[in-house]
Amino acid sequence: MCTERARRARRRSALAALTLVPLAACNGTTSYLDAQGASGHPAAVLGVWLTAISGAVVAIVCVAILAGIWRHRGEHNAPQVEDARAKEEHDGSAGSAAARREIRSGLRWIYIGIGATVVVLLLTFAGTMVTLDAASRPREVPSLTLDVTGHQWWWEVRYSDLHDPSLGFVTANEVHLPIGVPVRVRLHSADVIHSFWLPQIAGKTDVIPGQVNEMWLQADHAGTSRGSCAEYCGLGHAVMALAATAEAPAAFARWAAARRAEASPATTPALQAGELVFVRSCGACHAVAGTNALGRYGPDLTHLASRPSIGAGALANTPENLARWIRNAPALKEGSRMPALALDDADLRTVVAYLTTLR
Numbered sequence: 001m002c003t004e005r006a007r008r009a010r011r012r013s014a015l016a017a018l019t020l021v022p023l024a025a026c027n028g029t030t031s032y033l034d035a036q037g038a039s040g041h042p043a044a045v046l047g048v049w050l051t052a053i054s055g056a057v058v059a060i061v062c063v064a065i066l067a068g069i070w071r072h073r074g075e076h077n078a079p080q081v082e083d084a085r086a087k088e089e090h091d092g093s094a095g096s097a098a099a100r101r102e103i104r105s106g107l108r109w110i111y112i113g114i115g116a117t118v119v120v121l122l123l124t125f126a127g128t129m130v131t132l133d134a135a136s137r138p139r140e141v142p143s144l145t146l147d148v149t150g151h152q153w154w155w156e157v158r159y160s161d162l163h164d165p166s167l168g169f170v171t172a173n174e175v176h177l178p179i180g181v182p183v184r185v186r187l188h189s190a191d192v193i194h195s196f197w198l199p200q201i202a203g204k205t206d207v208i209p210g211q212v213n214e215m216w217l218q219a220d221h222a223g224t225s226r227g228s229c230a231e232y233c234g235l236g237h238a239v240m241a242l243a244a245t246a247e248a249p250a251a252f253a254r255w256a257a258a259r260r261a262e263a264s265p266a267t268t269p270a271l272q273a274g275e276l277v278f279v280r281s282c283g284a285c286h287a288v289a290g291t292n293a294l295g296r297y298g299p300d301l302t303h304l305a306s307r308p309s310i311g312a313g314a315l316a317n318t319p320e321n322l323a324r325w326i327r328n329a330p331a332l333k334e335g336s337r338m339p340a341l342a343l344d345d346a347d348l349r350t351v352v353a354y355l356t357t358l359r
Helices: 001-026 042-073 081-091 093-136 249-260 269-282 318-327 345-355
Strands: 144-151 154-163 170-172 175-179 183-189 194-197 206-207 213-217 224-228 241-246
Touching: 042 093, 144 175, 144 194, 170 249, 175 249, 183 206, 206 213, 213 241, 241 249, 269 345, 318 345
Parallel strands: 144 183, 175 241
Antiparallel strands: 144 154, 154 170, 183 213, 194 206, 194 224, 224 241
């Protein structure tokens, strides 16, 4: 009895999982089916089209098979070749005519199937070519460029602009895009193969060591979505995310101006003490513009407090989580290359207080 109940429970769980998987694919923050970018939307439309056509073909084939079974449900097995020949000799020309009609009838369905297949394949080919053309290049040459570097396991993002050299700045685990503006993206890897993917804006592109791959982005609607690494790259692969924010060009200009600025100076003795502890304990790996922390091994933390998460999406950016992360990052994100820091409680509090001012 218990075994049967367990089997039923497993079946119910499996059915629920199969039901939730399609719903999870349309969750509105990471679903490529909701892509609104200039290059991602045509690919999403093509995906829906191919899925619909495939489903229709499967349904038609199943209906044809069931109809054939229903039509011949009362017949016995087909006669052997010898019986057919004997019947033909007995019936004479009438039997031969019936056989020819049956052959012609079967060929007609074959011709219909071939014709329908050719039409579907031609439509699919045309849709694929149109989609590739739309996704291959933007309508105008982008002036804004993002140099994105994949690390184990976080994203470094450097902004530059051909028409505005002052735009250059670096951030980590976040991408902001001006709506309606094409953006060139150059992809680099600092270690292993990654894959850069903003599902709701554009398709994925591999990030390969020793090679610079290029893609382009253009967000057409305001909103924030979640990007990720789409290629298994080690223990922390599942937590290698970045926030992608699409906003009006004016809002993007304000955000970029804030990112170009140096960190807010420590104005109180407590914050100055926190800055000293940070530079001494963390400055070899992390940089904060305007201070003596000049490290380049880890993410730039100049505007850490403005980011929605820490650890490339591992935790929400709160003082409590920040303290936990500083004390023992590998315990929160398996494989993290940031070592556990042996700070006493007083130093930890001053460092967290200082970091929360870096907006």
